[in-house]
Amino acid sequence: MPADQQIMLDLYRRLCRCREFESALIRYATKDGKPVGHPYFGQEAVAAGVCTALRPADRVVGTHRAHGYAVAKGCDLERLALELYGSAEGTCRGRAGEMYVAETDVGYFGGTQIVGGNVAMAAGLALAAQLGQLDRVAVSFIGDGAVNQGVVDEALNMAAIWSLPLIVVVDNNGYAQTTSVRYATAGLIAERWAPYGITSLTVDGQRATQVYDAAQSARARAVGGQGPTVIEALTYRYEGHYYGDRHRRYRSQEEVDSWLARDPVELHHQAALEAGLTEAALDQVRAAASADSEAAFERARGGRAVAPPDLLEGVFTGRPGED
Amino acid sequence: MTAMKYWQAAADALRQEMRRDPSIIVLGEDVAGGAGRAAEGIIDAWGGPFGITRGLIKEFGPARVRDTPISEAGFTGIAAGLAADGYRPWVDIMFTELLPLAWEQLTNKIARSHYLSAGQLRMPVTIKTFGDCYSPACHYPGLICVAPSDPYSAKGLMTAAIRSDDPVVVFDNLRLLRHQGEVPEEAYALPLGQARVVRPGSALTLLGIGPSTSVCLAAAADLADAGLPAEVVDLLTLSPWDVAGVTESVRRTGRLLVVDFDHPECGLGATICARITEAAWDALQAPPTFLTPPPVPAMGMDANPAMAAMYLPDAGAVVAAAAKLCG
DSSP states (O other), rough: OOOOHHHHHHHHHHHHHHHHHHHHHHHHHHHHTTTOOOTTTTTTTHHHHHHHSSSSSSEEEESOHHHHHHHHHHHOOHHHHHHHTBTTTTTTTTHHHHHHBBBGGGTBBBOSSSSTTTTHHHHHHHHHHHTTTOOOOOEEEEGGGGGGGGGHHHHHHHHHHHOOOEEEEEOOOOOETTHHHHHHHOOOOHHGGGGGGEEEEEEEETTTTHHHHHHHHHHHHHHOOOOOEEEEEEESSSSSSTTTTOGGGOOOOHHHHHEEEEEEEEEEEHHOOOOOHHHHHHHHHHHHHHHHHHHHHHHTTTTOOHHHHHHTTSSSSSSSOOO | EEEEHHHHHHHHHHHHHHHHHHEEEEETTTTTSSSSGGGTTTSSSSSSSGGTTTTHHHHHHHTTTTEOSSSSHHHHHHHHHHHHHHHHHEEEEEGGGGGGHHIIIIIIITHHHHHTTTSSSSSOHHHHEEOOOOOHHSSSEEEEEOOSSSHHHHHHHHHHHHHHHHHHHHEEEEGGGGGGEEEEEOOOOOTTOOOOEEESSSSSSEETTTTHHHHHHHHHHHHHTTOOOEHHHOOOOEEEEEHHHHHHHEEEEEEEEEOOOOTTTTTTTHHHHHHHHHHHHOOOOOOOOOEOSSSOOSSSSTTHHHHHHSSSHHHHHHHHHHHEEEE
16 A cells, blocks of 8 residues: 555544544443533544654643544543543543543643643653654644633743744634634734744644644654644534533534535545545444444443542652652 | 751752752753853853852753743743653742742642543652742642751752652742751752651740741740740641641640741641641640731732831740740
8 A cells, every 4th residue: 555545544544533432422421421521523634634643652732622632642442431431440540531631651641621731731742852852742732712821822932942843733623612713812823923933834624634744744843953833723623612512502503514514534535535545445444443432432331430549549659759 | 067058058959969860950030041142151140049050051051951931831831741751840930929820830730640640640840939928839739848947958858859759849938048057968858748846845836837947946945945845846848748747746745836927818827737636636735826927918028128027927926926825
């Protein structure tokens, strides 16, 4: 299989895993009375496109809308499902849930409730890569709402003056909770940090290949010592801010429909066929993603519940500073 | 042993640890000074607040001694990222008044990451700051807070903070900067979580926190003259504090007076009194109490010595409160 076909297939695999994992989450969680959280439906091409361009050791941090980032970076689906079900067998022993789950072995360093807060941590992960002279970058996914938090600006300024290998990916889905980006954000997101000398671009966030290309160039610049990049990906969340949010109060049916017509999984399916991949190969990928997700939540149902010792253990490392 | 000022002892700890551990990275505003202008012959132009980091850039270079822009939240978050990837950042947050700017990163990231990630993320971060407003940080499980009281504890606790795999906030104090004391030349770490008895006594326990310890010692001398032998305990670690050690002292003396220079409400003094009431109830001869500045929105009042003298409890106030407790 040619390299570009391999990339098309990998993109499709990540897209399908993001989509199918959340589909299964909603099916199972609503039945079992578990929280669904903040679905990433509709935005999958952003996480999938970026993470396909990354190396396994590259660091990724996310936000509160974290399922997509965790799945795309390669977190173990079974342990992730267990985590979302609050099981002691989860990725973080059931402590972190959607917003803080981290699996450092695959380079996923967790999300946060503070929408822009993780850009600073990502800059620190990027500084660690730079100090170690490693072929490694740090990626911070944020939303359009986060661009207005001061810490994002502080972190990007330092990333620029120190040429840190940092990529900030703005999932611009048009809304910060219910607040439109057109209301809340002066100027254009992709132009905001360009005056800092930061390479900044806007891509079609429904096209995984566009996102992939942008991330790959950003990665090459970052490890080449050319500093950070801001990628604004124009996208849309199909659900509300959280599952069950009555999002039609602030979004018209026409608007929702116009985005549904450009579904990232379908668009990439089409592009993959055009690149020469077969329907059968793609079906197999999607079926595997579906089966893996299904199996993850079946497993989550039987996960060991947390017990009182789980609550108290590990506040500190247990290693005091004495010599 | 050698005679050192408080600030020299703290600086000594940092320098010795940086020599033995290349993963220590110093971050903060003007920790070197005149950054980025080595070509003009400008290097180490300031050396951090009160010179504690002076000279480090010449020995360890600009990669490890990093002047930051004025971005407290940003560089505290950078410290979290460095720590998550195996470094030991040492972060200068000049004064406690600046700490709220970094609060989100300090509490949500640095204090919580080890627990929330079930041990995957470690946060061996030292945050160093000057000031009396320590109680808010003590509120957060996952953070260790310390307040040295003299040059010996300044060096020993700074070393312990740097070596700790858990995050430690070091509350230094401007009023102690020029205090002199005997300090071992070699590196040593004081145990985190342990108070120490600095003057034994039997009539009551005076509990000092950072700079209030020397006030307690002065008061204890006066009380001894008046026939009241006070025991002075130096808390050293403010969170998680030494409940067992303080309880043991109070069980011996039957009385507790905490001298706390932070604001009175929801503070460390109140917490300690509540816990000791429970832990030493049957041995108490008077209600545990705490002495603080009045609840006015000021901190230290160092800008005006006359107001500071009215604001902070002094030895006379401690003597009066102690006499009342023993009356």
